[in-house]
Amino acid sequence: xxxxxxxxxxxxxxxxxxxxxxxxxxxxxxxxxxxxxxxxxxxxxxxxxxxxxxxxxxxxxxxxxxxxxxxxxxxxxxxxxxxxxxxxxxxxxxxxxxxxxxxxxxxxxxxxxxxxxxxxxxxxxxxxxxxxxxxxxxxxxxxxxxxxxxxxxxxxxxxxxxxxxxxxxxxxxxxxxxxxxxxxxxxxxxxxxxxxxxxxxxxxxxxxxxxxxxxxxxxxxxxxxxxxxxxxxxxxxxxxxxxxxxxxxxxxxxxxxxxxxxxxxxxxxxxxxxxxxxxxxxxxxxxxxxxxxxxxxxxxxxxxxxxxxxxxxxxxxxxxxxxxxxxxxxxxxxxxxxxxxxxxxxxxxxxxxxxxxxxxxxxxxxxxxxxxxxxxxxxxxxxxxxxxxxxxxxxxxxxxxxxxxxxxxxxxxxxxxxxxxxxxxxxxxxxxxxxxxxxxxxxxxxxxxxxxxxxxxxxxxxxxxxxxxxxxxxxxxxxxxxxxxxxxxxxxxxxxxxxxxxxxxxxxxxxxxxxxxxxxxxxxxxxxxxxxxxxxxxxxxxxxxxxxxxxxxxxxxxxxxxxxxxxxxxxxxxxxxxxxxxxxxxxxxxxxxxxxxxxxxxxxxxxxxxxxxxxxxxxxxxxxxxxxxxxxxxxxxxxxxxxxxxxxxxxxxxxxxxxxxxxxxxxxxxxxxxxxxxxxxxxxxxxxxxxxxxxxxxxxxxxxxxxxxxxxxxxxxxxxxxxxxxxxxxxxxxxxxxxxxxxxxxxxxxxxxxxxxxxxxxxxxx
Numbered sequence: 229x230x231x232x233x234x235x236x237x238x239x240x241x242x243x244x245x246x247x248x249x250x251x252x253x254x255x256x257x258x259x260x261x262x263x264x265x266x267x268x269x270x271x272x273x274x275x276x277x278x279x280x281x282x283x284x285x286x287x288x289x290x291x292x293x294x295x296x297x298x299x300x301x302x303x304x305x306x307x308x309x310x311x312x313x314x315x316x317x318x319x320x321x322x323x324x325x326x327x328x329x330x331x332x333x334x335x336x337x338x339x340x341x342x343x344x345x346x347x348x349x350x351x352x353x354x355x356x357x358x359x360x361x362x363x364x365x366x367x368x369x370x371x372x373x374x375x376x377x378x379x380x381x382x383x384x385x386x387x388x389x390x391x392x393x394x395x396x397x398x399x400x401x402x403x404x405x406x407x408x409x410x411x412x413x414x415x416x417x418x419x420x421x422x423x424x425x426x427x428x429x430x431x432x433x434x435x436x437x438x439x440x441x442x443x444x445x446x447x448x449x450x451x452x453x454x455x456x457x458x459x460x461x462x463x464x465x466x467x468x469x470x471x472x473x474x475x476x477x478x479x480x481x482x483x484x485x486x487x488x489x490x491x492x493x494x495x496x497x498x499x500x501x502x503x504x505x506x507x508x509x510x511x512x513x514x515x516x517x518x519x520x521x522x523x524x525x526x527x528x529x530x531x532x533x534x535x536x537x538x539x540x541x542x543x544x545x546x547x548x549x550x551x552x553x554x555x556x557x558x559x560x561x562x563x564x565x566x567x568x569x570x571x572x573x574x575x576x577x578x579x580x581x582x583x584x585x586x587x588x589x590x591x592x593x594x595x596x597x598x599x600x601x602x603x604x605x606x607x608x609x610x611x612x613x614x615x616x617x618x619x620x621x622x623x624x625x626x627x628x629x630x631x632x633x634x635x636x637x638x639x640x641x642x643x644x645x646x647x648x649x650x651x652x653x654x655x656x657x658x659x660x661x662x663x664x665x666x667x668x669x670x671x672x673x674x675x676x677x678x679x680x681x682x683x684x685x686x687x688x689x690x691x692x693x694x695x696x697x698x699x700x701x702x703x704x705x706x707x708x709x710x711x712x713x714x715x716x717x718x719x720x721x722x723x724x725x726x727x728x729x730x731x732x733x734x735x736x737x738x739x740x741x742x743x744x745x746x747x748x749x750x751x752x753x754x755x756x757x758x759x760x761x762x763x764x765x766x767x768x769x770x771x772x773x774x775x776x777x778x779x780x781x782x783x784x785x786x787x788x789x790x791x792x793x794x795x796x797x798x799x800x801x802x803x804x805x806x807x808x809x810x811x812x813x814x815x816x817x818x819x820x821x822x823x824x825x826x827x828x829x830x831x832x833x834x835x836x837x838x839x840x841x842x843x844x845x846x847x848x849x850x851x852x853x854x855x856x857x858x859x860x861x862x863x864x865x866x867x868x869x870x871x872x873x874x875x876x877x878x879x880x881x882x883x884x885x886x887x888x889x890x891x892x893x894x895x896x897x898x899x900x901x902x903x904x905x906x907x908x909x910x911x912x913x914x915x916x917x918x919x920x921x922x923x924x925x926x927x928x929x930x931x932x933x934x935x936x937x938x939x940x941x942x943x944x945x946x947x948x949x950x951x952x953x954x955x956x957x958x959x960x961x962x963x964x965x966x967x968x969x970x971x972x973x974x975x976x977x978x979x980x981x982x983x984x985x986x987x988x989x990x991x992x993x994x
Contacts, residue, residue: 327741329583333544336579343575355575362577365584366536366550369592370516371529375552378566379576383535386551387425387478387507388432389566390533391416393553394476394505395433396560403563413439414475415467417504419455419490420445421483439475441467452724453488455479457495464502476505481528482512485720486620487628487732492527509535511734515627517596542595543738544583548576599733602747603629606731609751615758619725630720632701632728633758635692692765698727699790700761703850705729707757712750716740760851764792767858774862780869781862784846791850794838796821797869818845820872827868832861 343351363377380386396402401409416439418425426440443460445452464474477499479490489512499506508531516525528534532554539547555561584592607621610631620630692700702719709717716736720728733742771792775781783795797820802813809817822845825837834850847865852858 327543329587330543330545330739332582332586333539333547333579336582337546340575340578358575358581359577362581362584363550363552366538366580367552369589370513370534370536372534372552373529375534375554376561377577378551378553379548380551381548381576383509383537383549384425384428386533386535386549387509388429389564390505390507390551390553391429391476392433393555393560393564393566394532396564397505397555398473398475398503407434412471412473414473416440416475417460417463417477418442419478419480419483421453421455421480421485422478422509425478451488453483453486455490455495457491457498460495461498464498464504468502474502474504476507479506479508479531480510480512481508481525482510482627482734484510485628485722485730486630487512487626487734489522489524489626492524492531496527496530505533506531507533507535511537511541511732512627514541514596514734515600517593518600519593519597538580540735541738542583542587542592543741544579545739547579547583550577550580595738596734599737600627602733602737602742602744603627603731605744606747606751607631609747613751613755613758615762616754619722619728627732627734629731630722630725630728631731632725633697633704633761635697693788694726695788696790699788701727701729703790704754704757704761708750708753711753712746714740714742714746715750716742757851760853763854764850764852767852768792771858771862774859778862778866780866789848791834791848792852794846794848795865796844796846797824797865797872799869799873801873814844818843820869821845821847823872824865824868827872828865831864832856 343354346354359377359379362379363375366377367373367375378386378389380389395410395414398414399409414435416426416429416435418429418440420442423442426437426442429435430437430440441463443455443463446454446456460477467474477495479492479495481489481492483489487510489510492508496506498504508528512525513528513534513536515521516528534552536550536552538544538550551566553561553566607618607629610616610618610629615633615635616631617634618629618631620626620628705717705719709715715731716739718730720730722728736742772783775783775793775795780798780800781795782798783793785794796817799816799820802809802816822837825835825845825847828835828847832849834852836848836850838846838848840846
């Protein structure tokens with residue numbers, strides 16, 4: 229946007245209000261250049277972050293800035309710092325959509341920064357106009373009638389405001405008397421999927437926690453992730469009989485984990501019967517824009533309030549959340565602080581207002597339909613992979629796909645792997661089949677295998693533990709996510725199935741520009757990673773057998789690791805495996821295994837270093853590549869550890885030699901000092917007195933005591949007489965035991981030293 233357009237907005241607004249506009253003075257050249265530089269730098273920064281290319285800005289080194297610079301820093305350095313902080317978080321920033329609507333939302337935030345330059349009247353008119361139109365469009369788009377809008381950034385803030393509004397509606401004197409008007413305790417009902425709201429609502433409104441009641445999920449009929457309607461009805465009757473006032477129900481149209489929708493028609497009837505305010509929230513509300521709408525979502529039109537997230541659904545970063553509510557008395561809305569006042573400084577619905585006009589109703593509905601199709605395509609692709617299982621598929625009004633890795637393929641050939649069959653792996657599989665503590669996920673996977681494939685194919689290992697399956701699913705997600713960043717997935721924890729992979733295109737497709745090609749690429753990469761997992765699990769028994777033949781290798785958590793194995797090298801001078809190593813042994817083990825990881829990582833890319841909670845270092849071996857020889861790999865591990873062990877032994881022996889040499893030299897020096905004291909007498913050691921005594925009674929000069937040097941090869945002490953005589957160090961081949969040979973060779977060494985040593989300055993010592 230040009231500077232004339234930016235400056236024209238305030239002038240036009242002022243002209244409409246009859247204000248006199250004074251001509252603006254032109255900017256100085258330096259200020260204009262600075263503004264151009266900043267705008268251009270910001271544009272390049274955004275482009276580099278979105279495209280994940282090399283930044284044109286210098287990236288400063290990582291350091292903690294504890295004070296402000298005296299003269300400031302250039303813009304390029306600051307933007308380089310921002311880029312480093314953003315791109316080094318590990319998030320798929322380059323997967324964000326670069327659509328026009330995304331850029332338009334960024335422009336809206338840019339315009340919001342210039343709103344304070346408008347006059348109060350112009351700003352008030354703009355706020356009212358934009359908010360009224362945005363609210364009207366949202367109501368029309370989602371088929372909601374006679375609702376006002378409140379825009380906020382915190383998703384929970386809307387629930388707090390409608391709860392306060394419900395208090396004003398249920399207790400007419402609440403605005404005047406405050407909590408004294410609550411003669412009966414109000415009750416707020418929250419679905420079990422959003423139980424964390426209870427404490428937040430009570431904290432914001434100053435209500436006791438006894439005012440909140442969590443309605444559990446279904447346990448017999450219906451989805452186990454939705455609210456139990458029968459339990460809710462029993463709770464209403466109980467609270468009414470106890471003299472409490474049912475106030476508000478927070479229902480879910482799309483639970484946070486799996487996206488299931490509560491039985492809204494039945495809940496709406498109960499709320500109407502008991503006079504309870506019904507508030508609906510969840511990403512399933514967006515499905516009302518789909519071509520086919522489920523009857524259960526039609527009850528949203530009859531609720532009292534609803535929270536919408538258009539910024540997430542339509543890919544508008546930084547856009548606010550909108551809470552639509554019904555009220556017949558505007559004064560109640562004002563008292564509950566749920567109305568956006570005209571004096572607000574920022575225009576929060578501006579990104580929605582601009583993007584909706586740019587996209588149009590047709591493209592907005594197309595985004596939702598595209599997200600629904602993405603979930604169906606992914607569910608179909610996952611069902612074709614034998615090792616994967618769809619825990620929850622998109623049916624009816626559900627838009628979330630939940631899937632997980634459940635075990636090995638039914639045969640080696642089906643996974644595209646050619647692996648040798650070992651007797652140990654077959655034995656391990658037979659033993660695992662008889663194990664009664666096998667995980668439920670693998671039992672279901674065995675039942676779903678095709679009848680033509682045997683349940684116990686050769687070349688496979690036993691069933692994996694639940695912890696191992698959880699680790700494998702997390703590792704699969706991290707690995708594939710780096711290859712296909714436009715498909716946003718997450719890990720969700722289920723009490724029944726453990727850790728699963730979650731795909732919710734309603735929340736991510738528009739923001740990350742996910743296409744059908746991206747979904748197919750994701751499944752293709754997933755199949756390749758699963759092939760590596762199968763190859764790793766098939767070769768694990770052989771690797772563990774080879775590792776068990778070496779006492780220096782300690783394998784830990786063999787049945788729970790997500791890769792091949794987790795181990796550490798034990799040097800022979802430390803000893804066998806112990807229950808607890810002391811601090812010195814742990815430090816030595818960490819040093820050796822850290823060096824082992826660095827040595828192995830140069831040849832094997834799947835080897836990395838892991839740390840335990842108590843600070844111990846282990847070697848983690850990830851997924852094996854198909855061209856890796858297991859026997860050679862184990863030999864490389866042992867050889868690398870042995871090399872580090874030998875170097876550590878040499879350093880230990882050298883340190884012991886140096887320590888003993890220092891102690892011997894100290895003893896010799898102490899003996900020389902005592903001998904000198906006996907020869908000179910005690911009085912000569914006293915200050916002043918010793919000097920006067922030496923002046924009256926001079927002492928005959930004694931030969932200077934020779935210095936001592938430590939020979940690291942032999943570990944013996946030698947005099948420095950020859951060093952100072954010939955101005956060079958002369959290596960002694962015989963050490964202390966060859967004193968006679970040294971005396972005989974002294975005559976030959978002197979001419980050689982005189983011929984090779986450089987001339988020394990000053991008079992040589994005698």
